[in-house]
Amino acid sequence: MAFEGLAERLQATLQKIKGKGKVSEADVKEMMREVRMALLEADVNFKVVKSFVNRVKERAVGQEVLESLTPGQQVIKVVKEELTELMGGDASKIDMSKKPPTVIMMVGLQGAGKTTTSGKLANYLRKKHNKKPLMAAADVYRPAAVDQLETLGRELQLPVYSKGTDANPVDIAREAVEEAKETHQDIVFIDTAGRLHIDETLMEELQQIKEVTQPDEILLVVDAMTGQDAVNVAESFNDRLGLTGVVLTKLDGDSRGGAALSIRSVTETPIKFIGTGEKLDALEEFHPDRMASRILGMGDVLSLIEKAQTNVDEKKAKELEDKFRSMSFTFDDFLEQLGQVKQMGPLDELIGMLPGANKMKGMKNLEVDDKQLVFVEAIIQSMTKQERESPEIINASRKKRIAAGSGTSVQKVNQLLKQFNEMKKMMKQMTNMQKGKKKGQMKFPFM
Structure with missing residues (x-):
């Protein structure tokens, strides 16, 4: 983290x-x-x-x-x-226009992740707020940028307004807003050009785009890994354009985090979103209070609950609880549960949201490799239907066959069987637990 x-x-x-x-x-x-x-x-x-x-x-x-x-x-x-x-006190949301479309201008240096972030944010607002976004390819100087946005559009099944690399970026931005009005799109994302460093020509072009589109939001995309330079970039863009918000990318990487703590204070511009990975849903609203809790080891239970609510099927969760109570939980159920956990994001990120996780025995300096889950799935998928439903029938010869079929070892098969039985017992205790009774400690496979 x-x-x-x-x-x-x-x-x-x-x-x-x-x-x-x-x-x-x-x-x-x-x-x-x-x-x-x-x-x-x-x-x-x-x-x-x-x-x-x-x-x-x-x-x-x-x-x-x-x-x-x-x-x-x-x-x-x-x-x-x-x-x-x-870090800003309260979370700062996107300022939606009372008269659609809401125009969001994405700015930043080359390589900060503007184009990908435009796609992530468009996807986020569609899923979370039921909006209909249009993305405009206004970075005509880097041919790959137009192709990249069009590829993202196809992948996310979102419309992209593009006129290739020969058109004027200011015209593209203006026409994209008109297009959105005609096609009743709620939001327009203008993916503007970046440079390796700030220059006058870039700033003048961005000011012209701002003038013709009158954006509701001007979001600066900053690479958190650039550290203190990120604050200098934010200051320069803010002075010329009047930023309304910042999106910090690569906050999952090996960054020291100083940018997130400095940008708000130096520019008085709120951090609105943070990028937490490469996947197109790896984007979160920035909550200063939750981030402060995580930094101080108090966990971030609210974000964990939100992830669960988004990715976990409530009806299936209820069925699962009933199975735990009756001890009829099988490896098929476990496999399904693994799939839902994987959708919530990287395991180390989820563990980091648990209060005091770094102080729990065995959790400190724990490196959680999501690839290990692939081995768990392979072992379960190498079992027969009967073995998945009744693991107690798995004898020595069956273990050898399962190990060979999954490309693992008998030791790994034994380890999974043992942890599965422990988990069943523990979950039965937890689901039947009265308030005040001692809680069990959940183990993840292969940790």
């Missing part, structure tokens, strides 16, 4: 103060020194760090902390609130 280094440092620092029954000014000063170092190492703008540290320090040595019953926890609450505020 993004912010990994920052999260580890902050969590370790806050852990020292968490259980303290009494917090002195010296404690707070020492903690804030470590917080400052953690933020600077994460590539957060130094002015932003200074302002953040001063605000937390001021509140942490105030009456609300020193006079509270649990001052250590109160300090953590202050850090979370200030971290949330730093």
Whole structure:
């Protein structure tokens, strides 16, 4: 996950103060020194760090902390609130026009992921808000950009307005808006040209497109992995165009996360969406409070629930619960369940949303390889129908056959059978559990 280094440092620092029954000014000063170092190492703008540290320090040595019953926890609450505020406070949504179509101008440097993000966002608004988007290919300088947008359109089954690479980008943008009005499309995404760096010609063209289309949103697409440069790019675009929002891409990569913590503060432009992977549904609304919780190891249960609601069939979930209660859960059910979990996204991302996951035994530094699920599926698919329904009949010779058929080993087959039985017992306990009873601990296969 993004912010990994920052999260580890902050969590370790806050852990020292968490259980303290009494917090002195010296404690707070020492903690804030470590917080400052953690933020600077994460590539957060130094002015932003200074302002953040001063605000937390001021509140942490105030009456609300020193006079509270649990001052250590109160300090953590202050850090979370200030971290949330730093990233924008409340989530910022797309500003939809009262008179369709809503015009969204996508801007940014070359390679930031504008074209892919246009497709992802169009797909997101169609699925989540039932909108009818039109994408306009206004980047005529990079031939691949027009082809890429048209390919995305075919893949997502979304219309694309394109006039090739010989037309004027300003004309393309204006005509695309007219086309959307005539065809009753709700939203127009204008995929504009980028450069390897900001130049005057690019900015003048973008200003002309802004003038003729009067966009409701001007979204800057920034690669989170460029760190502090992302903030400089955001400042330049904001000064010339007046940005309404930012989309941070590659936040799933090896980024230190400083851009996300600095952009909002430096440009006063909200981060509206974050890209969390390469797939066309790997885009999330940016919730500052949820991200602050994840950074501080408090999990992000709301996002996890939303993912589950989007990808898990409620009727099937109810049937599954009944099967667990009656202990009639089979490997076929397990296979179906694996499919639903895979649709929710990478496993390490899902685990990262669980409160305190990094502190759970065996979870720290756990590298979850989604490819391992392929082996689990292969083992189950190598079983006969009878074996999937009654695993207890799987003897030594059957295990050898299943291992050979799945390209794995007898040891892996044994491991899966053992974990399957443990999971059945645990899930039966959980579904029958009364409030207050001890909960079981769920294991993922091959972990």
